[in-house]
Amino acid sequence: MIVDVQQFVTAWLNTDATINGIVAKRITADELDKQKVYPAIRHTIITTTEDTDLDGNAVALHSRIQIDCLALNRHQANALCRLVRNRLRGYWGTYDGFLVHGLIPVDAQRNQYTQPKPSVQGIRAAIQDFRISYQP
16 A cells, blocks of 8 residues: 555645635645745655564554745744644544554754745745654
């Protein structure tokens, strides 16, 4: 069974009315929407490790996921990151046939500012990593 953790993250965040009201389903894995409309959320898997049984079968997987909350100003980016952190923190349940053992924030939130060129408005990012443990 192939487990798509990023599909879970997108779906779970989309079910939150407050988050969805802010980003209007602009939650993507790895790449941003080509329209570059903000606020938006992007998430990327940083690493994945697995625990195996004696026969080498994966019995548990652990991924580190970086979630970027993007907005046109720092206040919006931080507020969105807080909502995302509260939505994901401690989740325990089943999604699409696999068991999620919990999402734990890793390290502190980081902030970043990007302005590709002076004529373009810069983008603020509030970045939070999570460790997710799950069973296929």
